[in-house]
Amino acid sequence: MKINSEDPRLTAYALxxxxxxxxxxxxxxxxxxxxxKSEIDSIKSAIDSLKQEFDNLPKEExxxxxxxxxxxxxxIISTRPSTFSKISQWTGISAAAxxxxxxxxxxxxxxxxxxxxxxxxxxxxGQSLExxxxxxxxxxxxQLDMEKTVEPLLAKKEAKESIKADxxxxxxxxxxxxxxxxxxxxxxxxxxxxxxxIEDDGLxxxxxxxxxxxxxxxxxxxxxxxxxxxxxxxxxxxxxxNYEKQKTLEENALDKRPxxxxxxxxxxxxxxxxxNEQYGAYYDSPFVSPLKAPLSTFAIDVDTAxxxxxxxxxxxxxxxxxxxxxxxxELINYFDYDxxxxxxxxxxxxxxxxxxxxxxxxxxxxxxxxxxxxxxxxKRPPSNLIFLIDCSGSMRNNxxxxxxxxxxxxxxxxxxxxxxxxxxxxxGGAGVELDPIxxxxxxxxxxxxxxxxxxxxxxxxxxxxxxxxxxxxNFIQDGTNRIxxxxxxxxxxxxxxRSQLIKLVKDRADKDNIYLTALGFGxxxxxxxxxxxxxxxxNGEYYYIDSFKEGKRVLVDKMSSTLxxxxxxxxxxxxxxxxxxxxxxxxxxxxRRMKAEDFRNDKKDAGEIGAGHTITAIYEITPPGSDxxxxxxxxxxxxxxxxxxxxxxDLIDSExxxxxxxxxxxxQDKIKDNANEFVVPLTDSGKGWEKSSLDxxxxxxxxxxxxxxxxxxYAGEVNFDLIIELASEGIGKDKNGLRKEFVELVKKAxxxxxxSN
Amino acid sequence: MAYNKNPSDQERLVERxxxxxxxxxxxxxASIIRDQEKAKDIVQETLIKLYQQxxxxxxxxxxxxxxxxxxxxxxxxxxxxxxxxNMDEKTLDVIQDSSDDPRRAAERADQRVQILSFLDxxxxxxxxxxxxxxxxxxxxxxxSDVTDLSVSNIGFLIHAGIKKLRGMLTDQTI
Numbered sequence: 001m002k003i004n005s006e007d008p009r010l011t012a013y014a015l016x017x018x019x020x021x022x023x024x025x026x027x028x029x030x031x032x033x034x035x036x037k038s039e040i041d042s043i044k045s046a047i048d049s050l051k052q053e054f055d056n057l058p059k060e061e062x063x064x065x066x067x068x069x070x071x072x073x074x075x076i077i078s079t080r081p082s083t084f085s086k087i088s089q090w091t092g093i094s095a096a097a098x099x100x101x102x103x104x105x106x107x108x109x110x111x112x113x114x115x116x117x118x119x120x121x122x123x124x125x126g127q128s129l130e131x132x133x134x135x136x137x138x139x140x141x142x143q144l145d146m147e148k149t150v151e152p153l154l155a156k157k158e159a160k161e162s163i164k165a166d167x168x169x170x171x172x173x174x175x176x177x178x179x180x181x182x183x184x185x186x187x188x189x190x191x192x193x194x195x196x197x198i199e200d201d202g203l204x205x206x207x208x209x210x211x212x213x214x215x216x217x218x219x220x221x222x223x224x225x226x227x228x229x230x231x232x233x234x235x236x237x238x239x240x241x242n243y244e245k246q247k248t249l250e251e252n253a254l255d256k257r258p259x260x261x262x263x264x265x266x267x268x269x270x271x272x273x274x275x276n277e278q279y280g281a282y283y284d285s286p287f288v289s290p291l292k293a294p295l296s297t298f299a300i301d302v303d304t305a306x307x308x309x310x311x312x313x314x315x316x317x318x319x320x321x322x323x324x325x326x327x328x329x330e331l332i333n334y335f336d337y338d339x340x341x342x343x344x345x346x347x348x349x350x351x352x353x354x355x356x357x358x359x360x361x362x363x364x365x366x367x368x369x370x371x372x373x374x375x376x377x378x379k380r381p382p383s384n385l386i387f388l389i390d391c392s393g394s395m396r397n398n399x400x401x402x403x404x405x406x407x408x409x410x411x412x413x414x415x416x417x418x419x420x421x422x423x424x425x426x427x428g429g430a431g432v433e434l435d436p437i438x439x440x441x442x443x444x445x446x447x448x449x450x451x452x453x454x455x456x457x458x459x460x461x462x463x464x465x466x467x468x469x470x471x472x473x474n475f476i477q478d479g480t481n482r483i484x485x486x487x488x489x490x491x492x493x494x495x496x497x498r499s500q501l502i503k504l505v506k507d508r509a510d511k512d513n514i515y516l517t518a519l520g521f522g523x524x525x526x527x528x529x530x531x532x533x534x535x536x537x538x539n540g541e542y543y544y545i546d547s548f549k550e551g552k553r554v555l556v557d558k559m560s561s562t563l564x565x566x567x568x569x570x571x572x573x574x575x576x577x578x579x580x581x582x583x584x585x586x587x588x589x590x591x592r593r594m595k596a597e598d599f600r601n602d603k604k605d606a607g608e609i610g611a612g613h614t615i616t617a618i619y620e621i622t623p624p625g626s627d628x629x630x631x632x633x634x635x636x637x638x639x640x641x642x643x644x645x646x647x648x649x650d651l652i653d654s655e656x657x658x659x660x661x662x663x664x665x666x667x668q669d670k671i672k673d674n675a676n677e678f679v680v681p682l683t684d685s686g687k688g689w690e691k692s693s694l695d696x697x698x699x700x701x702x703x704x705x706x707x708x709x710x711x712x713x714y715a716g717e718v719n720f721d722l723i724i725e726l727a728s729e730g731i732g733k734d735k736n737g738l739r740k741e742f743v744e745l746v747k748k749a750x751x752x753x754x755x756s757n
Numbered sequence: 758m759a760y761n762k763n764p765s766d767q768e769r770l771v772e773r774x775x776x777x778x779x780x781x782x783x784x785x786x787a788s789i790i791r792d793q794e795k796a797k798d799i800v801q802e803t804l805i806k807l808y809q810q811x812x813x814x815x816x817x818x819x820x821x822x823x824x825x826x827x828x829x830x831x832x833x834x835x836x837x838x839x840x841x842x843n844m845d846e847k848t849l850d851v852i853q854d855s856s857d858d859p860r861r862a863a864e865r866a867d868q869r870v871q872i873l874s875f876l877d878x879x880x881x882x883x884x885x886x887x888x889x890x891x892x893x894x895x896x897x898x899x900x901s902d903v904t905d906l907s908v909s910n911i912g913f914l915i916h917a918g919i920k921k922l923r924g925m926l927t928d929q930t931i
Contacts, residue, residue: 007916008909008912008913008916008917009912010916011912011915011916011919012897012916015890015897017896017897017912043920046872046922046923046926047891047919049872050872050873050891050919050922051891054873054888057784057892059779059780060780060783060784060787060793060796060797061779061783062775062779062783062797062800062801066797066798066801069801069805070771070775070804070805
């Protein structure tokens with residue numbers, strides 16, 4: 001038989017589509033036919049480029065709504081009670097859950113204990129400490145004394161919320177929901193309590209602050225308590241409630257409404273599902289009277305991930321971000337502020353400014369600005385960097401691995417021979433891709449980076465340990481020693497238990513002085529909360545890289561601040577003078593608040609500050625004598641106690657508005673070492689915001705924007721137009737154009753919002 | 758309907774389908790129906806149908822099953838639309854225009870600079886089998902199941918298609 005180039009077997013052969021007999025026959029035929037052989041080679045190369053080009057196509061994905069609808073379908077089928085025995089099983093689950101919820105009503109303390117025990121079992125000591133301190137600080141701030149008289153009201157408030165939540169179509173984060181669910185009373189109790197309605201506004205406000213704080217105290221435990229059976233059955237209860245809804249959905253296969261409740265049910269199995277960006281729940285601080293809690297304490301935060309993530313939502317996806325994706329302090333700290341570094345004794349200096357609130361007449365805004373000492377890129381100490389790169393299949397999109405490579409290469413171009421860099425991959429890769437070599441061997445490094453491929457089987461074993469071991473082996477004394485983990489959210493780095501992972505990261509930071517920075521990439525899978533937490537515990541920062549520009553900003557422009565830590569465990573405590581301050585509220589830093597007494601507990605971890613970093617915190621304060629929204633009165637307290645002279649009787653005379661205390665450790669200090677402390681007082685000049693600095697106005701605008709995006713209860717009269725005005729005035733020199741971009745972003749948000757209304 | 762099977766099997770099946778074939782299915786549907794958004798709807802419906810299947814029966818031939826159902830659904834939709842188009846052709850054009858945001862279109866344009874950019878010039882049947890072969894990674898046999906064409910016919914179509922693509926690429930470079 002003769003063959004020519006028209007024979008389809010040529011292609012079939014190249015594709016391996018011929019069976020064994022055909023192959024043998026075919027190979028005999030072409031044994032001496034070099035023409036056909038070369039034809040086959042051309043076919044093979046065409047096939048290869050076709051495959052590759054198809055592979056390189058941007059990955060198409062279903063929209064979030066479509067996925068939600070799919071997920072809801074999954075629940076219909078997986079939880080559908082198709083037989084009688086299943087129904088009775090359901091009743092059992094509901095009953096069990098109701099019992100558990102019942103405990104929720106009995107007392108907040110018992111729940112607290114409950115979560116404590118669970119968290120002791122399931123989370124690291126560090127975690128439960130963090131939770132404890134969050135809880136404690138909230139308790140301090142609000143003076144949460146859960147007297148028996150308050151409890152029924154509290155339950156009532158929550159009963160109302162739970163009923164409302166049923167109807168709510170608003171997207172809420174899983175954790176927030178879970179925290180809420182935990183406290184949802186059983187339907188009977190709920191309606192019973194709801195019957196005695198309360199309408200007192202003041203009370204309700206106070207209560208909402210309470211229920212929130214309780215939720216929060218539970219929240220940090222819950223995030224890690226996925227397998228918790230109680231939580232599961234609670235979800236199931238929610239499922240019963242939604243059952244009717246689901247049924248309707250099922251009948252209408254094309255119905256693509258986002259049913260957030262249903263989606264949340266399935267997040268329990270998020271390990272395996274596909275579109276699951278995950279955000280922790282954050283609660284805004286309320287206004288607090290300094291008479292009750294004069295000290296406000298928090299750890300600094302230099303992360304900026306939240307801003308680039310918000311930018312992605314608004315810019316690329318044309319949607320408002322989920323509320324809990326917005327961490328206001330990260331929005332504010334994304335921008336550079338022109339604070340000079342004046343200190344010589346301390347590695348950073350502090351700048352305070354106060355002016356009237358642009359959005360609430362009578363209120364004042366206080367800005368605390370920190371500026372760390374600059375280290376020129378060419379003077380930075382040598383770096384020992386280990387990249388730990390996620391090469392799982394999901395990293396293949398252009399906005400993930402390719403962007404990561406591009407960003408890494410731009411970093412490598414700035415390394416010197418004193419630096420060392422190594423690359424370890426996890427999921428899909430084979431571990432050590434590049435044994436640490438000196439930074440001047442750029443060609444070799446770039447070649448390794450370019451050869452990174454996503455996909456393949458998961459082979460995460462030990463990835464993170466290998467990375468730390470390499471970093472330790474190549475440790476540079478007085479240098480920067482850092483793991484840089486880059487991922488779209490998967491954490492199968494060899495330790496599946498997240499609390500253990502966090503413990504490891506924390507241990508290595510504390511004992512070996514190897515820090516960790518997290519880079520988040522891509523859409524659809526980002527585990528925002530986890531990344532933030534792991535970076536936080538690793539004494540590092542969390543950045544979300546949404547573009548090459550951002551990658552360059554973080555890894556090249558901000559190289560010194562990203563890589564070189566000048567102070568660690570930086571804590572801020574603000575002491576407010578009750579004579580001058582009616583109440584105060586810290587904007588943002590929701591998950592950075594600390595107990596007042598932990599300020600001088602030098603074993604307590606806090607935030608790190610990199611060279612040249614600026615950090616800004618903003619307080620809003622109400623004038624003295626203004627109504628205290630959280631006012632609670634005990635019947636044993638004299639009524640005239642509120643009179644000014646009594647109220648202030650035990651206060652010293654001072655014209656100061658507040659005093660800022662700062663505490664930090666040097667980067668090389670150990671846990672047991674004592675921290676340094678310094679103090680900066682502030683007296684209010686009484687200036688209006690029209691006279692405030694450009695930076696002040698811009699930072700206030702960003703804070704206001706954050707509050708709006710979070711739908712904060714405290715947003716007051718903030719609106720998009722005001723923010724655009726403030727930000728435009730505050731643009732200043734704007735060397736990198738980021739502030740202009742911000743103004744555009746606000747405009748975009750305004751358009752999206754007005755369309756959705 | 759067979760959903761009294763262990764539900765987790767179904768979930769795993771659908772998750773696998775999404776993980777491995779989501780993008781390829783969308784592109785495949787889009788190549789038939791010429792509308793990215795409608796393609797996504799169709800893929801969504803396909804996956805919904807998958808939930809109703811007996812995992813044991815489907816999992817062995819998951820790929821072929823997915824592409825077959827997806828393909829049939831495309832033709833269903835097109836049949837329905839043909840009636841609509843006759844009524845109001847212009848509206849439909851507008852919908853198609855707005856469905857693809859320019860950024861993505863540009864991204865795609867960048868990507869297809871080489872051999873793929875000629876794919877659209879092939880006859881429809883060659884285009885389809887090439888897509889199934891190289892993007893969907895289906896075997897001749899599976900493609901035959903999906904398209905109802907014989908294996909030898911598919912061999913011929915792919916062979917001819919690749920040959921033409923090579924020809925166009927050479928013309929281009931010369």
